[in-house]
Structure formats: C-alpha cells, structure tokens
Amino acid sequence: MSYKTRMRAKLKGDFTEVKVLIKHPMKTKAKSRDGKPHYIEEVMVAHNGQVVMSAEWGGGVSANPYFAFSFEGGKIGDTVTLTWKDNRDNTGEAVTQIK
Numbered sequence: 001m002s003y004k005t006r007m008r009a010k011l012k013g014d015f016t017e018v019k020v021l022i023k024h025p026m027k028t029k030a031k032s033r034d035g036k037p038h039y040i041e042e043v044m045v046a047h048n049g050q051v052v053m054s055a056e057w058g059g060g061v062s063a064n065p066y067f068a069f070s071f072e073g074g075k076i077g078d079t080v081t082l083t084w085k086d087n088r089d090n091t092g093e094a095v096t097q098i099k
Contacts, residue, residue: 003023003090003092004022004023005020005022005023005082005092005093006020006022006094007019007020007080007082007094007096009080009096009098009099010098010099011074011098011099014072015070015071015072016047016070016074016098018045018053018068018069018070018071018080019066019067020045020082020094021064022040022066022092023064024039024040024063024064024092025038025063026039026059026062026063026065027039027059028059037059038087039057039059039061040061040065040084040086041058041085041087042054042057042085043082043083043084044082045069045080045081045082046080046081047073047078047079047080048078048079049081052071053069074098076098076099078098079095079096079097079098080095080098081094081095082095
C-alpha cells in the first residue's frame with residue numbers, strides 16, 4: 001500500500017512554518033478488516049539533519065493526519081526532512097526546502 005506524504009516549509013520572519021499532510025487510514029481495531037489497529041506510531045522532522053520535532057502517536061489520531069508547527073533557525077534553501085513509521089512497519093518520508 002502506498003502512503004503519500006506532503007510537506008511545505010516557509011520562512012516567516014525568524015521562524016520556519018512547516019505544514020504536513022500524511023495520507024494514512026489510521027484505523028482503530030473496530031474499523032480494521034483484520035480486527036487489528038493500523039496507525040502511525042512515530043513521526044520525526046529534521047532541519048539540516050537536526051531533529052526539530054518528534055512525536056509518538058496512537059490510534060486516537062484521525063485518518064489522513066494534518067499537522068503544523070514552527071521552529072527557529074531556518075534559512076531559505078535549507079532542507080527539512082520528515083519520516084514516519086506505523087505499527088505495521090510501513091514507513092514514509094518527505095523532503096522539502098525552506099522557501
């Protein structure tokens with residue numbers, strides 16, 4: 001199964017605003033065909049290789065999760081990388097440059 005991950009990073013003053021959308025079913029046990037939950041467990045975002053955000057998620061996060069955050073220290077052209085892993089060992093990644 002393919003999971004599309006979209007991310008944008010834009011410099012706004014001293015902060016870089018990051019917006020992310022992950023296409024993922026995020027199914028609870030009751031809604032899953034095989035009776036097992038299916039959800040993203042770990043999310044990590046790095047700026048030029050340095051982690052600026054990490055999260056541990058569970059079955060309570062809605063399908064196709066969207067989230068946004070900001071961090072200090074970015075410059076136009078810097079690289080922002082997002083990686084995630086779900087409880088069935090699927091992974092996703094998105095890479096963008098700050099605009």
